[in-house]
Amino acid sequence: MITGTGVVKTFKQRGKMLGAREVRALRGVDFAIPKGGAASFIGESGCGKTTLGRIIAGLEDYDEGEILIDGVSMSPLTPKQRHPHFRKIQMIHQDPYSALNPTRTIHQTLYAPLSLRARQTGRPGSWIDERAAEVLSLVGLDPGTVLSRYPHQLSGGMRQRVVIARALTVDPEMLVADEAVSMIDVSLRLGILALLKDLRERLGVSVLFITHDVATARYVGDDGELYVIYRGQVVERGPVDTVIADPVHPYTQSLLSAIPVLHGLEEPGEQPVTPLESLDESQSDEGCLFARRCPFRGERCTTERPLLHVFSPRENTNRHSTIGLEADEVGLRTEGVPQEHACFYPARRNVIARPMSEV
Amino acid sequence: MVAIARRLAGHLARGIVMILVVATISFFIVRSIPGDPVAANVQKLIQSGMDPQAAEQATRVLYGFQPKGSLWEQYTQYMAGLLHFDLGQSVTHAGAPVTQVLGEAAKWTVIPVLAGTLLSFLVGIVMGVYAAIKRSGKLGDILAISGSLLHGVPQYVLGLLLSAIFATLIPILPADGPVDILFEPGFNAGYIGSLVEHAVLPVLTYALAAYGGWILAMKSSVVTVLGDDFILAAELRGMKRSIIFRYIARNAILPLFTILALSLGVLLGGAVFIERIFNYPGLGLLLLDSITMRDYALMGGAFLLITVSIIVANIIADLFYSVIDPRVRSGEEVSG
Amino acid sequence: MSVLLESSSTSATMRRNFWAGVWRVMKRKPSRMVGVVLILGFVFMGVFGPMFYPAQLDRDPNAITRPPSWEHWLGTDDQGRDVIALVVTGSRYVLLAALVTAVITVVVGAGIGLFSGFKRGRWDNVLMRLTDMKLTIPGLPLLLVLSTVWKFSSAVQMGLVLGLLSWGGVARAVRSQTLSLRERGFIEAARGLGLSTTHIVSKELLPSMAPYIAMNMLIAVTGGVYAQVGLFFLGVLPYESNNWGQMLNTAVFRSGALTVPSALGFLIGPLLAILLLTLAIVLVVDAMDEIFNPRLREE
């Protein structure tokens, strides 16, 4: 179980003597990922997804807030003390080309962490090779052919599998997959996604999936949670299917509206939401971060920052209300975790495309 | 504009710190040189036939220009002087202020260095473009290898070879100083002709030595730019060849301008060999002389001036870059 | 077994592939072969050359600074010694000092660059300011000033000082390479896996930079040769009876090589040695450029 509360990260850009600029990458993010569970972060480019992923994997420090790994708080620990905890969380990089050292064979790549592991757990040297073969098999690669190869002798999909295998050598409890498939050929993407899903099921590894492609989030963990991040803030969160099917935050709705429709297979949603303008990081931080782009903004939005809270159907009775969903219907969809959002005027809108067959 | 001003302020601050540090280093290095110049001078005068007592007196007069007091006092004095551009007084130049001696020498370094650098720069970039375009052919290979060779060979080898050829085997060019004294200084054909004639060999050496670097830098810069997407894009938009060539040239030369400014600074210090070989009375020769003459103040001053010129060149290079590169101009960091 | 696997089959094939690649690159341009042969020649000359001559070179006080002849291909020096013999026996000092220079340049430069780029933060700041300063202070003038303080009494000392003066460029370059490699996922992954810094630096970073460092080392060798020969040429260093720079100095300033053609051989000897060394290194670096270019390794 990994939880974070109020995680804040601000980058100070160096190099300019007098004009240091601050980038507020995360503005107090809460999250919780249960053991064996799945969570997906989606959002526009630059909204802080990678930063959050790196913080969770221990590759980046955070400025404020608290992260608990299996109940142990990270804040009071020194970087050295944090290490064994963060080791349980492994990052899968977006780019499998750079994630493997081109000068080392796959065997060498796997050997290093395994021998470390063997030393820590007092296992014999022979275990290392067995385990190397085992993790490769786990990710669906044939150890015999792959072990002696160099990364450039493998395809993108195979490389990404090796990256995952390497992460598995330290028996992680969680994998952080940052856009793990965006650089892989379309026809192979699903294979990797399936692998992640499979690892969840078979090894009980939880998966934190970072993507801008909402549909893939659904594929890795439809039982997990979806976090929609905007400019370093979580603006909506809830069970994957709920948020996709019934988003209430206008930003989530904009994101979902933008997904291309497979005309011929699907019918577009009836109430697509288009932001009024494009993202501009330099916009003022006052009020709701999305206010300037929001077609449904009200007076409150420009002065007050909405905080994440549970969506209650009563809220739906505002002036923008469109299709009135029955309250209990909403209640039914939110099983377990509630759907939360940060909007003063939430409303369900029918934005996503649906298969022809359904309509 | 604000961004440039900020950058300038930052660089100036850093430059000043650098200068102070270098001044300190040079002060202490110079003071730790073994050999007591006073005792040595006495011996020298005695050897030249002077009475020991008289020699001692003469030396004391001469070295009256030497700063007195403890090392720390000397240091503070030196640094205080530095603030007023006072580098002390030269011993070998009869108490002339070091700044004056340096100023006199500097012009003889600056002129040929500037001429040689510009010449090599112009020729180098043209050949560099050529080498980039023909990079897969024989000509490109020859240009690149000869460029590397010229770039690799030390200045003195070139200087000696040129001197052997043009001043010894076929003595058609002078290798003795900057100008023939017989010509009345001023804007007259004789004087200028003499200046030019005397500058040919040093300038040619500078140019040859630097040329290799330019051709290599320009070649790789052009190759990089040629691979840039916007060049292909311009081609696909049907832009005229001449315009595309301008795009390539401007983008490729840009990084070279920085090197140009820097190299001017560095060359001032590297002039020792060329000035020694062609007896050109510039800063390098001055430094060399001051070392053999144990003229502390002058040695420190020459060293400091050479360093400062590099620092200034650095700042100019950077400012220059900010002016011509819009990315820097608007305050965006282009590279580390 | 693992060790077996790692060391025998894999690296053996790798090595074979590598050498095949090297051969291919060499074959493409015969000039590169010339470069390699020249370098080997210089190494041989530095190591074994002096053994072919008596410790005290033969001299003939009646044949001082003679022009090239059948007996003396490049003539004789001002003591009546054979110029080629001098170039050969003098190479040891020059090359040894240059080697020391190169080793120190590369070790210190790469060390500082790696440390700085890897640690980042405050240390990086301090070290890079230092490096900037180092790079700003002009080398030759500093050497000249230093030559009055220091007693360069042996080749090793000479190399030591030159090395300590020339690591700046390598440090800067290695640092930026380290920084960019650091951004590459595999370094981050290694840290995430809990691998030690030693492992990361020695097994992940260094091999990726090895070719680059090797090239720098070669270039540093030339730098070392030039600097010391130059200093000897200027005459600011203690006299060495057998040294290329000393030969240049004596030839020009004492034997009148720039006045009378008869002493030209005396001048040409060391100049030729330097030119050939430069050529050799230029050619080899050109080849290395291609050998280590990952794009060409992909095939």
Place this chain on the structure above:
Amino acid sequence: ACSGGSTNKSSGSGGGGGGLFTTIDVNRPGIDASGPANPWAPKGNSFIGYNAMKLGWVKNHLTDPNQFYPGIAASWEIAPDNSSVTIHIQPNAKWSDGKPVTAEDVKLSLGLASTTGSTAFAITPGAAGVAADVQVVDDKTVKVSQDMKNPSMKFARGVMDNWVVPAHVWSSLLPADFWDKLKASRSTGAEADKDREEILAIGQKVLAFAPPKDVSAGPFTLERVNPGEALLVKNKNFYNAAQVAPAQVKFLNYSGNEQIWNYLSAGKLDHSGFVAAPTDVMTRIKNAPGSQLIKGFSPVAVGLAFNQAKKPYDNVHVRRGLAYLIDRDQVTKVASPEGGIAAVTTSGIHQKPAQEWLGSELSTLEPYKHDVAKAEAEFKQAGLQKKNGKWTLADGTPWKFSMHAPAGFSDWISAQENIKSQLIENGVDAEVVTVADYPVYLEEIAAGKYDAGFWLMALGPAPYDIFQRLYGASNGWTNVAGKVAHSAPGKGGNWMGSAEEIDVQGVGKVNPGELTAKLNAATADQAKPIMLQLAKTANQDLPAIQLWDYVNTQFTNTSRFTGWPEQDSDLLRLPAGVWIQLGLIKAKQ
């Protein structure tokens, strides 16, 4: 011993032919463009004999230090007891701005000389041969008297060998009470110390003084200077202007000998002082059209001096063995083929004056001809052992003969390299070590750091100077206020470390330092027997092996000017500017 100078007896015709005289100042590489026309400034642009005038021009006669050619002084009288010298200024000497040269000018110049340090005008208490008073007799006459407490034979020379500058340009440098101060400064005590400090402070101003314009009483005035080059034009007001042939004098740029070689072989120079040149270069120079070499005596020799505080050099047999082993002819041929002749003995005297001083006795001195057998015998006598063809110390430890020389002294290095080879070939291990530069060399050799090093000796022509190099301060003997003291080896600058008393064959026990000091005040006749004793001492005890005696070789070119001095002329020891001002040089018709 007094001599009348020739006043201007111009032959009427001659001279004035005009033309450009091209020369080089070999003593001053790199003319400084910012240097003032100030003869005292180390890098000033006053050229001896051209635009810088002295009272008289010292002939450097073989035995008489007090012979001069006329300069500003047309004639002079030296009192028989050497107590004073009376100077008569050239009657029609004028400054280049037209003002006449007066006795006041001379007095002021002598005052200025005392602020910057000058043999006859030293302000150190107890110094030898110092002037007590400068007296203006009339407008054209000055009398300078010697302080007879510690007199010197060379007093007149010390007086005559001084610059003369125009009072109307320089007078502001000396305060009104200067002469009193100068007198006071010669005594001891705090007051005198203060005065000396003040005088030194004035001296610094003098050194740095830059006259707005060159005002000279010489044949030329400075027209302009470049870095490295200078142009002088004829001074119409010079007293002997009618006899001055060149209209302009051009000093060429020069920063290294090789440059002069080039000029000479191209026939560019009308005159150049001596520069060492290898044989091939010399041949080429000789072949240049009009080229002419004039040779004369140069009052200096070079020796290989030992530090007797170090073993085995304390043993005279080792020194002698080395003297036999080193083939001085070969050394000279390799290192200084034109500028030196191998020393015939190692008496401490240049062979030219040696003939004058020693006469027939010279041939009785051991010449130390190259002789390996004798060398081995000496080494054996010293107890050295020969093992596997290599000489070792008496106790069997290896022996390496280490010679030092300053970097840049290429003839010295070349000589040592040759000596090294010779020694190694005969079983004596040897090495050559150079030191960064001459100042450091002098300092370190004085500190006793070397086994052996090259040492200038036989500095003539005054007898005292000749032996002062061997038996002076560097060997322990100091002469303060006429009193000779000896300090132990390693102390007080004594690095040579000879014994204080030496038993010399055929002479008996001598104290060479005291003998040397006596030479200071001895007349030529008194000096002769002392010189012989010292020569015998030096030749037998060998504090230094005299290697070669320098030859004054002057390069001239007859294509444009004639009238050059004869071979062996004493004029060769004076700058060509003096030849010109004396009216010797004529333009070629």
Place this chain on the structure above:
Amino acid sequence: MSKVAPGVRIDGLTVVYKTPAGELPAVRNISLALEPGSITGIVGESGSGKSTLALSLLNAVQPPGRIAAGSVEIDGLGDVVGLQGEALRKARGKHIGYVFQAAQNSLNPLKTVGKQLLDLGRSHGVEDLRGLVREAKELLGRMGLDGARVLDSHQHELSGGMRQRVGIMLALVLNAHLVVLDEPTTALDMITQANILKIVREVHAERGLTTLVITHDIGVVAEVADRLAVMYGGRLVEQGPTREVLGAPKHPYTRGLIKAIPRLVGDIDEARALPGRPPTLATVPKEGCVFRERCPLRMDVCDTVDPDAVADGSRVVACHAVTVNVKEHA
């Protein structure tokens, strides 16, 4: 200059690249017709030859590549494969607008957009430069940008989406009626992508263009294209009206590709990855069907015979298995 949308007929086009292993075809024997006024989309995975095909339309294949065979007939221009020199240059930009794959970097970083626009005008002999600027502003305004500001900006002052729109503007400003967009939305985020696609559609309609959109994302094609062509290993394996192809893909690759796309609703477990991996230039089979290694319908004939593209109404498919079926049905 014609004011009507031109038609394009690509016939038997083969483009080869020179590699150490000899000349290898990146585009092999492709025939494709772009109807005047239509939007055609080409999908294919990385390395399938899309960009090469697009460049061939301008006869701009970069060395070491060259067009080895075939023709590209464009109405009003003729066969561009034969065009050379000035004629070719004039055709580019004026007749055919090209929006670069990495439009992000398709601008000279040192010049403002306006200056580059003027360069473009001068290159094509536009006399009324003011008019050109006016036109550019209008186009930019049309795409939701402040024209004056954009023309005064340097590349680095524009966001990715803005640069892409500038790229489109530069492709259209000379009134080209054939527009090729190579990966117009790759590297843009979803909202911007949707925006750009909308613009492409609208501009296409307003100006009456013939448009070719190249992408690896089927969703993008589905959004904008009337016709869809699928490339694999340098071959065109299937083409037809977008809705038809998506609704009823015939080629096993197309089918697999569509199946491999995770959707927002419905049973996610229906999505399936294709087995194997896409070929590269070096691994693409020299003979036989390029897809056979990964094909569920592989037959013996596939190993030796490269299937012809067979037309069936508005659909064209190159697959032995499908052709057999068609024949059987017939």
